[in-house]
Amino acid sequence: MSAFTLNRRTLLKSAAIGSLGLTTGLLTQRSAFAADLTIGIIYVGSRDDYGWNQAHAVAAKALAAVPGVKVVEEENVPETVAVSKTMESMVELDGAGLIFATSFGYYSPFMVDAAKKYPDVQFRHAAPLWTDKDPKNAGSYFGYLDQAHYIDGIAAGLSTKSNKLGFVAAKPISSVLSNINSFTIGARKVNPNATVQVIFTGDWSMPVREAEATNALIDAGCDVITCHVDSPKTVIQNAEAKGVKSCGHNASQADLAPKGFITGAEYKWETIYKQYADTLTKGGELPNFLSGGYDLDFVQNTPYGAGATPEAIKAADAAKVEMKAKVPVFVGPLKDNTGKEVIPAGTSHAPYDPWIDQINFLVEGVTGSIT
Amino acid sequence: MSGTDIGFWGVPLAMFAGAIRVSTPFLFVSLGECLTEKSGRINLGLEGTLVFGAMSGYAVSYLTGSPWLGVLAAGISGMFFGAIHGYICKLPKVNDIAIGIAMMLFGTGLAFFFGKPFIQPQAPHLPSINLGGWSDYPQIQSALEINPLFLVGAVLAVAMWWAFKNTRWGLIIRMTGDSAPAALAMGYSVDLVRFLATTVGGFFAGVGGAFLSLYYPGAWSEGLSSGQGLMAVALVIFSRWNPLLCFGAALLFGAAGAIGPALQSVGITQGYYFFNAAPYLLTLFIMIASVSPKRSLKGAPGELSITK
Numbered sequence: 001m002s003a004f005t006l007n008r009r010t011l012l013k014s015a016a017i018g019s020l021g022l023t024t025g026l027l028t029q030r031s032a033f034a035a036d037l038t039i040g041i042i043y044v045g046s047r048d049d050y051g052w053n054q055a056h057a058v059a060a061k062a063l064a065a066v067p068g069v070k071v072v073e074e075e076n077v078p079e080t081v082a083v084s085k086t087m088e089s090m091v092e093l094d095g096a097g098l099i100f101a102t103s104f105g106y107y108s109p110f111m112v113d114a115a116k117k118y119p120d121v122q123f124r125h126a127a128p129l130w131t132d133k134d135p136k137n138a139g140s141y142f143g144y145l146d147q148a149h150y151i152d153g154i155a156a157g158l159s160t161k162s163n164k165l166g167f168v169a170a171k172p173i174s175s176v177l178s179n180i181n182s183f184t185i186g187a188r189k190v191n192p193n194a195t196v197q198v199i200f201t202g203d204w205s206m207p208v209r210e211a212e213a214t215n216a217l218i219d220a221g222c223d224v225i226t227c228h229v230d231s232p233k234t235v236i237q238n239a240e241a242k243g244v245k246s247c248g249h250n251a252s253q254a255d256l257a258p259k260g261f262i263t264g265a266e267y268k269w270e271t272i273y274k275q276y277a278d279t280l281t282k283g284g285e286l287p288n289f290l291s292g293g294y295d296l297d298f299v300q301n302t303p304y305g306a307g308a309t310p311e312a313i314k315a316a317d318a319a320k321v322e323m324k325a326k327v328p329v330f331v332g333p334l335k336d337n338t339g340k341e342v343i344p345a346g347t348s349h350a351p352y353d354p355w356i357d358q359i360n361f362l363v364e365g366v367t368g369s370i371t
Numbered sequence: 372m373s374g375t376d377i378g379f380w381g382v383p384l385a386m387f388a389g390a391i392r393v394s395t396p397f398l399f400v401s402l403g404e405c406l407t408e409k410s411g412r413i414n415l416g417l418e419g420t421l422v423f424g425a426m427s428g429y430a431v432s433y434l435t436g437s438p439w440l441g442v443l444a445a446g447i448s449g450m451f452f453g454a455i456h457g458y459i460c461k462l463p464k465v466n467d468i469a470i471g472i473a474m475m476l477f478g479t480g481l482a483f484f485f486g487k488p489f490i491q492p493q494a495p496h497l498p499s500i501n502l503g504g505w506s507d508y509p510q511i512q513s514a515l516e517i518n519p520l521f522l523v524g525a526v527l528a529v530a531m532w533w534a535f536k537n538t539r540w541g542l543i544i545r546m547t548g549d550s551a552p553a554a555l556a557m558g559y560s561v562d563l564v565r566f567l568a569t570t571v572g573g574f575f576a577g578v579g580g581a582f583l584s585l586y587y588p589g590a591w592s593e594g595l596s597s598g599q600g601l602m603a604v605a606l607v608i609f610s611r612w613n614p615l616l617c618f619g620a621a622l623l624f625g626a627a628g629a630i631g632p633a634l635q636s637v638g639i640t641q642g643y644y645f646f647n648a649a650p651y652l653l654t655l656f657i658m659i660a661s662v663s664p665k666r667s668l669k670g671a672p673g674e675l676s677i678t679k
Binding site: 045046048049050076197198199200201202205206207208209210211212213215216217218219220231233234237238241242256367368369371 | 381384385388389392393483487490491493509510513583587588589590592593594595597599628629631632633635636637638640641642643644647
């Protein structure tokens with residue numbers, strides 16, 4: 001529906017593009033001034049969704065506070081040709097020297113095409129999609145949130161009474177599966193009796209079904225609920241209303257659950273954004289591919305809420321130290337939930353191992369299926 | 372097995388609970404649409420009205436601290452949308468379906484525009500009535516936490532059914548819907564009757580929206596309605612323009628929506644895409660079943676532009 005919202009920038013653009021026609025060539029030639037950088041950030045939803053977009057918006061705010069950096073933002077940009085127009089107007093009208101396209105579907109063909117059209121502007125996309133074949137002024141950045149979900153799992157495993165944890169997930173793709181698996185491995189490491197029940201809703205944003213899934217998990221006996229959906233607001237709020245504990249995802253949801261919040265897996269895009277801005281204002285070159293986890297301060301956990309038990313806090317704090325030291329989460333022997341061995345004894349997969357990006361199974365201890 | 376583990380009984384229970392929790396917006400929108408269509412007009416814009424009602428209800432509840440004022444505000448804003456539709460449609464050579472689609476886009480767009488500042492704050496929710504105190508099972512207790520709006524909707528359905536049959540007003544609306552010339556001959560203004568029916572229908576749809584944002588799932592966000600307003604229109608046809616059947620159909624749709632998550636929660640995890648699609652499949656089957664050439668749309672108001 002958002003395609004039909006009246007969009008100030010698009011409107012301005014269509015009004016101004018005619019008059020700009022002649023000067024366009026000049027504008028695109030302009031190089032970024034050393035100490036003056038305009039950064040455009042594009043969101044697929046609203047900035048204050050308690051989720052994915054908010055995580056970026058929080059970082060955008062921190063970025064705007066850096067001297068010499070100006071931030072322009074646009075929300076509710078669908079993953080269609082609309083994003084091309086937005087990028088165009090950010091470059092042409094706002095003089096953006098760096099653009100962050102934060103939604104998965106912006107990448108191809110929209111961002112790739114824009115990067116070809118404006119070779120002097122840097123484009124960065126928040127998913128690990130960039131390859132050598134793509135333009136050199138484009139790139140990817142990504143945070144390994146599964147490390148923070150592992151910490152969530154440890155805290156949840158020691159905060160549950162029923163030993164049943166619930167996970168409301170959107171789609172069974174590898175980034176979601178690795179979060180579910182890390183959460184489960186964390187929980188079972190500290191509490192071998194813990195099991196995780198997963199419900200897939202089938203889409204990134206389905207408030208009614210997410211609420212139904214949360215209720216179904218609670219009815220099945222789960223007393224800690226976490227999720228991987230775009231906006232965890234519905235899940236966390238419903239869990240709190242039913243009096244069970246919850247772990248967050250993407251951004252901080254702590255204030256939604258004053259009684260039951262344990263901790264949450266959060267991105268810290270701020271680190272990446274500031275690093276980029278710093279490099280560009282100093283005249284350096286941006287890396288095409290940037291990814292990291294706890295060790296690089298790209299992900300973090302929400303401060304503990306009232307739902308976290310003292311043992312949970314102690315164990316989770318210890319695990320954070322391990323994560324910063326790049327201790328692997330996926331260690332053999334490990335079976336999937338159909339009993340098949342997926343990591344043989346004696347081997348392990350370190351953080352950032354490409355193996356983690358290819359995960360297509362649920363580990364032992366998860367009730368659920370990816371088909 | 373712990374005392375609260377109810378195993379596979381969870382599925383019918385979840386469907387029952389889902390029927391009650393999820394059906395209310397369907398119920399209100401379909402009752403509103405039923406009223407409008409009975410008068411001989413189709414308002415497809417109720418999806419927009421629902422979304423705008425959700426936004427305005429949440430906003431007013433947040434600003435005044437009273438969720439019931441929010442419900443009222445949602446209803447009144449819905450009335451405005453209904454009134455706009457009703458007014459435009461009485462102009463000559465205007466197609467009510469096209470206006471409905473325009474109003475749908477207008478309503479959602481306007482709701483997103485004004486709704487920006489209300490995504491983050493938390494508004495007070497509507498209270499619920501707990502009817503499950505007799506049971507020791509927390510699942511049954513939570514299933515029987517019933518929102519007063521659901522009960523209001525149920526009473527409204529019965530009242531409308533009765534009123535269509537037994538009151539002068541009901542007769543006028545039905546007559547306008549079945550034959551405009553007859554209504555004119557009796558000295559009633561067809562345009563006025565349809566205008567009022569669309570306006571009141573908009574009120575109901577707005578209240579349905581308030582239920583979404585103020586009770587279940589209970590927050591205003593731009594992805595709040597996943598087509599409930601449109602499905603409710605299909606539901607009216609399914610229930611043959613009978614308010615009582617609208618109530619039943621709304622329950623059925625609510626239950627269908629709960630199947631997907633409920634089956635996964637008891638461990639039937641294969642094929643959840645199929646089960647999640649249940650409400651939409653149901654809509655499709657209903658459409659196919661209701662266009663059978665042998666059974667013409669019984670009970671369809673004669674003046675409706677789809678049946679004319």
